[in-house]
Amino acid sequence: MDKIKKILLDINYSFYALVLASFFCILGSFIVYFNPKLYNTIDYKALFKWLYYNQSIKNFWLYLVTIIFVYLGISGFYCLIYDFKRKNIFTLIFHLSFLLILVAHLINSIYFYKVSDYIIPEGVPKTINLPESDKPIRVFLDKLNYDITNEGFIKNLKADLIYLEKDEQKSGKISINNPLKIEGKYLILKQASPFLRSITFKLRSEERLIIPVLTPEGPFNIDGVLFQFLAHNEDMSAFKVLVIDGDKKETMIWSLGQNVNIKGQSYTITQIIPDTIGSIVVDIVYDPSVYLIFFASTLFVFTSVIRFFEKG
Amino acid sequence: MEKVFVLISIFFVIYLIFFKRLRIFEILTVLSTLILLLIVGIRYKHFPVVGLFETLNFYALSLILIYFIWGTEDKKISNLVYIVSLVLYSLSLFGKPFTSPFVSDSLNTLLFPVHVAFSFISYAFFTLSFLYALSDRETDRVLRLNYLGFITYTIGLWSGGIWAFKAWGVYFLYGMKEIFSFVIWIYYSGIIHLKYSNNRKLINIATIVGFAIVIFTYLGIGLFMRNTHSLR
The missing domain is CATH 1.20.120 (Four Helix Bundle (Hemerythrin (Met), subunit A))
Known part of the structure; x- marks a missing residue:
């Protein structure tokens, strides 16, 4: 027992453990870099869950680094007792904050998740379903504020949201670098983008074909022919539309000047009028470790500075 | 225009390595880099540590200043500090300030x-x-x-x-x-x-x-x- 205790308190062992962890992390970073397919979901799941669902020999470094940090955690705990006995207050807090960082990261590695790229259109109630059987987030984009620079870039993006928390209606603001916490989850604003509400295809001077996009309860029906919007290109000059005429289903790309055949009659698209509204794109993050990790790391920074002035 | 300041710093640093260690040239090296970063910051409206050009200059400036404060009057070390700074300044000439209108x-x-x-x-x-x-x-x-x-x-x-x-x-x-x-x-x-x-x-x-x-x-x-x- 004394021998184990001696090893755990030995500075050289701690140094070599940290060097070994560094070595495996360096190796791991190259494995991550050259295997993007395997690791493309690692930033979206808790580490241990990710390891469970992505079993691969290439993940050996993650297991080894975890084992080394378990050793460092135990060693740090023994150092803590040693510091306490010797009344080294700042060194004690220094080691304690390191242990708290490890505990926080352990919590993160068990519970964290992130879901990406949810579009919330302006003025439309949106329910966002979450993984891990978590309660969905119900949110409504009330107002979108932004400035356009001379070069045409969006700046100072801010959004006013109305959301339900514990069945109570609340309001909050979200902007870049300022997430909004709803029911313990963080809504992270990524960008604003125009969102297509409907497209009007002008076929002849008086005939218009309006295809709704935002609330596609089902295909849009004109004279027995069903039209359903599928996708559009970036500048909204071409649209993929599913046309269902009786048993006949056809996916068509509609763009300006194109001839469209409806019920045997040919029409030319003379104008495309997309009706867009504002929307925001958000990520949703659940990370119960975040307060602890920032508290512990702040403590770590302070005690390292104090130790410098204390010991020189 | 910004690269002129880098060339000025390079001139001072070369003098400090190969000729004589003059305090005034050390101060002028720091000043020219400081002015360069200030100009970049004001002109392009961002904290001037974005991209290769700005970070290398900031890095060289930090190294020289830290050497002034925590270094010793050791000729070998001072030469090494200025050689590293020379490398950093010279490498920065391959970059340019971050000028994108979109920050x-x-x-x-x-x-x-x-x-x-x-x-x-x-x-x-x-x-x-x-x-x-x-x-x-x-x-x-x-x-x-x-x-x-x-x-x-x-x-x-x-x-x-x-x-x-x-x-x-x-x-x-x-x-x-x-x-x-x-x-x-x-x-x-x-x-x-x-x-x-x-x-x-x-x-x-x-x-x-x-x-x-x-x-x-x-x-x-x-x-x-x-x-x-x-x-x-």
């Missing part, structure tokens, strides 16, 4: 200057400790500089973590740059424990290896690999 909203936070400034200040500390280790001089100073580098690096990492959480929802990403940044932190946390080992050779070797990791993280990954902190 992301995410850079509009106090955490950005704190994160980058402290990261490069720590790099400067690690560089100076590397130069002392390389010359096998003043082990105590090597350890002290490593510790100061570790503190400033921790502040850089801490602010980067908070910023990453606010902007991306995560304080750590499994990317090449982020993993290497974590490696620097744990590696130097190992080195600062060597204070109690009294093994001069081990301290020097560990410091030299540490510097290699720092430089690879900054220039190797920044220039040649896909990452979230690209210098290209």
Whole structure:
């Protein structure tokens, strides 16, 4: 027992453990870099869950680094007792904050998740379903504020949201670098983008074909022919539309000047009028470790500075 | 226009290495880099530590200033400091100031200057400790500089973590740059424990290896690999 205790308190062992962890992390970073397919979901799941669902020999470094940090955690705990006995207050807090960082990261590695790229259109109630059987987030984009620079870039993006928390209606603001916490989850604003509400295809001077996009309860029906919007290109000059005429289903790309055949009659698209509204794109993050990790790391920074002035 | 200031710094540094160490030239080197960064900051409306050009100049400036404060009047070390600065200034000539009219909203936070400034200040500390280790001089100073580098690096990492959480929802990403940044932190946390080992050779070797990791993280990954902190 004394021998184990001696090893755990030995500075050289701690140094070599940290060097070994560094070595495996360096190796791991190259494995991550050259295997993007395997690791493309690692930033979206808790580490241990990710390891469970992505079993691969290439993940050996993650297991080894975890084992080394378990050793460092135990060693740090023994150092803590040693510091306490010797009344080294700042060194004690220094080691304690390191242990708290490890505990926080352990919590993160068990519970964290992130879901990406949810579009919330302006003025439309949106329910966002979450993984891990978590309660969905119900949110409504009330107002979108932004400035356009001379070069045409969006700046100072801010959004006013109305959301339900514990069945109570609340309001909050979200902007870049300022997430909004709803029911313990963080809504992270990524960008604003125009969102297509409907497209009007002008076929002849008086005939218009309006295809709704935002609330596609089902295909849009004109004279027995069903039209359903599928996708559009970036500048909204071409649209993929599913046309269902009786048993006949056809996916068509509609763009300006194109001839469209409806019920045997040919029409030319003379104008495309997309009706867009504002929307925001958000990520949703659940990370119960975040307060602890920032508290512990702040403590770590302070005690390292104090130790410098204390010991020189 | 900005490159003129770099050329002025290069002129002073060459003089300091190959001719005479004049205090006035040391001060003028610092001043020309300071003015350069100030001009870039005002002209392009951002904290001037974005991209290869600005970071290399900031790095060189930090190294010289840290040498003024924590270095010794040792000719060999001063020459090494100015040779490294010369390399940094010369490399910066391959880059240009960040002039894009679009500066992301995410850079509009106090955490950005704190994160980058402290990261490069720590790099400067690690560089100076590397130069002392390389010359096998003043082990105590090597350890002290490593510790100061570790503190400033921790502040850089801490602010980067908070910023990453606010902007991306995560304080750590499994990317090449982020993993290497974590490696620097744990590696130097190992080195600062060597204070109690009294093994001069081990301290020097560990410091030299540490510097290699720092430089690879900054220039190797920044220039040649896909990452979230690209210098290209």
